[in-house]
Amino acid sequence: MYPNDFRYTKDHEWIKVEGDEAVVGITDFAQNQLGDIIYVELPAVGKELAAHQSLGVVESVKSVSDVYAPVPGVVTAVNEALAQTADLLNKDPHGQGWIIRIRMKDQKAVDGLLKAGDYEKFLEGLEH
């Protein structure tokens, strides 16, 4: 379910490192909790993000949730497709439903995040 080459946060974001850049999205668990996603508020390209700073907002019919930057960095691209088809987050949260790309400030920060197995254990804990 949760790709091994991703890292995860307890706020249910995933991050996939690609060189000095990384792709960020929300997890399958998160999309499932939110239900049908209607709208995604994306940051501007070039925006500087501190760790745990809100990078955007994901909206369902009756909820809004912040998405936080797992690590500090600068936004280099946003997933424009989400503007028209926000439900990519529901359909393919770990793939086509990516939210932003960032150039990481501190690659080592990724090491502090959860591995797939740990995240799955964390989720099990939540369900009880």
Next chain:
Amino acid sequence: MIKEIREPLIFEISAAGKRASELPQLDVPAKKDLLAGVPLRREIDDFPEVSETEITRHFTRLSTKNYCVDMGIYPLGSCTMKYNPKINERLAAHPAFAASHPLASADLVQGSLEVLKKLEGCLCEIAGMDAFTLQPAAGAHGELTGMMLIRRALEARGDARKYVLIPDSAHGTNPSSAHICGYTVKEIKSNEKGTIDLASLEQEMTEEVAALMVTNPNTLGVFESDICRIAEIVHAKGGFVYMDGANLNALTGVVRPGDMGIDVMHINLHKTFSTPHGGGGPGSGPVGVKKELVPFLPVPVIVEKGGRYTLDFDRPGSIGRVRAYFGNFGVIVRALCYILTLGPKGVREIAEFAVLNANYIRKSLEGEFYLKYPTASMHECVFSDKFQKEFGVTNLDISKRLIDFGMHPPTMSFPLIVHGALMIEPTETESRRDLDMFIDAMKAIAKEAKENPEILHAAPHVTYVSRLDEVAAAKFPVLRWEKKA
């Protein structure tokens, strides 16, 4: 209800040339070149053209698709859906008031000003405050006004401060109003009784905090028994206590906010004082203050001297106007009429019977539905769907099924600290029979949840439309009718 009536949009029954109203012929000589050179519209494209018969049928049919308080119990928690007395409708439309112009000089509208001043006086007595402004047009507008008053008072001391504390059980307007007044909101966690945790409050209440916004009784229907201590903590740091008076219905004549340390509050006339909700408004949100905040009230202030009323605009400390003219005057007339009808004893009975009815429901449904906070209830009680979740039934299912029993559902969207909330407020005007019908329906639904959850998932079964696709509505918004190309 006749289930099969499908009423088209007015635009769909419109036909060129029809009309429902005629004006007299123009009685002044018509100028041909009037407004030459100004861009005029030839016509209002696609505007409806129908007869008076069609208008009457259209709105009468539409009206049959609404549930309303005149029909039965409407137990929406925090909304105080009580009976709306009919005489008040008639008197609010009294020609002497309906025709009175807000820009007329004060000596021509003494009656209208007297109504305003009289209601201010009644509200001061009921709330134990020193002065009221009736300008705010609704509860949220009152909250914003109250926050502005606090900010101005602090600025006058040379210290506007940064934060406003709000309990996690609060209604969404509280944080939003504080924010629009330029404050940053800090949330205070509720304790296991569902009330403000004094230790957290003491920790968060610093000299950077402008105010605490408290709803009492809170949205769980629980009275903040520590309210005096809470006010002391806030005052000790130079802050103000704002009370959201949405639940004043539980307190009238029993305890007065002004006597428990509240500095500023709003009252929802459309809740406590029976003015109709009208399908969403108009409301009215008068704001009451203690002496210290009086200089900052919105202008104008109505001054009475020897039975004559004048308007005082010369108030340099004022926050300014929050609305044009004098507020929702028609709503104010209704509220005054309600208080005049009830009198001192009747106003106290509001709280007595509202609390009795709520506790009657609570006692009757305990065990059938989960009660997260066992603390004593005032005018409303908040159950949840925890027991029914076992059978895959949610508060939404329960609510929709209640519609099949001919009743309006309770509030589900908050308080946020109770998952799957069913927030029930019967109000004082319900009869025993209506209360029992509601209790029986809830019990029947609890039974159905165990035995036949499917019937709940598919509810409601008796309405013109079944559950509507809210996802599609938000995803592909269709927000107006348009002529088919």
Next chain:
Amino acid sequence: MSYLSLSAKDKVEMLARVGAASVDDLFCCIPEAVRFKRPLDLPAAQSELELVRTIDTVGAKNAYGHHLSFLGGGAYDHFIPTVVDYLSSRGEFVSPYTPYQPEVSQGTLQLIFEFQTLICQLTGLDIANDSLYDGSTGAAEAVLMAHRVTSRDKVIVARSLHPQYREVVRTYIKNLGIEAVEVGFGPDGRIDAAELKRVLDDKTAAVVCQSPNFFGVVEDIRALSDAAHGVKALSVAVVAEALSLALFEAPGKLGADIVTGEGQSFGLPVSFGGPYLGFMACKKEFLRQMPGRITGQTVDKEGRRGFVLTLSTREQHIRRERATSNICSNQALCALRATIFMETLGKQGLREMAWQNAQKAAYAADKLAAIQGVKRKFTGPLFNEFVIELRKPWPAVDAALRAKGIVGGYGLEPEYPGIGSSAVVCVTELRTKDEIDRLARTLQEVLS
């Protein structure tokens, strides 16, 4: 007298079920020290008949009703067809709450959807909300919206915007670090274009202008919008007299990005200033920044058309402190009256009413300006209000007119110092030729 429905027996039995010995027991959670111990000092309870007499007596103190009035200024006396009162007083419309349960609220939701459509048609814009409190708070909400859309902190406000609307805007923005710059008016009564040009810059979020403005003068919305767009600011048109929308080209078609205003003219009595009906429409691209409720069309499980409150994530009950506005209620019952009014007047009737207003006001303006000692203050085009300038001080003229049973207009000097002895006069379709002639005759007497 009360509206309680429990018998003495019910009360005893219910207390027993609850397990309370008395009603006082129910309030045990309230500390004894703060309980209110004496009876409330309120007037004694009145029966319906007594109440009617009380209100009749208070109402009789409003001498205004005995006057022939030419007051406007954001509160207009228009004809209201009987069906408006009749249909809008149905309990099914008056006594429900906000339509949070769409299955039992299709009546309210559908009529609001019709209201949104009518407002879009009148303003020439893509989307409209379910209503706001009134025109003044509508103007303030539009300013906050422009601030969110542009992330800019300066708004330009025409001094010819209703003085009370301007005050409300100032009250709203002063805690948010938004600056309002006022621009005056020229001899035609329109916004001073040269001055506007001087203050417009790339920090400007919006140009806020009322048309017809407080002087009754119709602004050049096209030119204002072009000027605003030149610095990527929004053009906000405020309409205090909604009826004017039936006659003049829709502001949205002339470049306005947001049109907001007061809908009182559509079937609501002047009622001492409220309840009124704020409306707001905007271009589609600003949808997510719109304040207030919005109703949308959708389908039910069987595919039947229905209506729901939608796009609620903008609102306070979900977004809390980050909502587009703190507004919670709307003015649904007023929107209902306006909807019935607009649909009853219809395409021809609404325009006819607007046309009669313009004709009668023009007739009155000519008639008054022909009097010695009276002249038109501004040369710009007008709708149903105009400003007269007088040789004698207005307060004295006003008092003399009132002594003869006429409220001739609204004096401008207190709110526009330096404007001289002038007053804004309003003439709607309700004023007959005889009444206008009477005003002219009396004014002439007063001035001679």
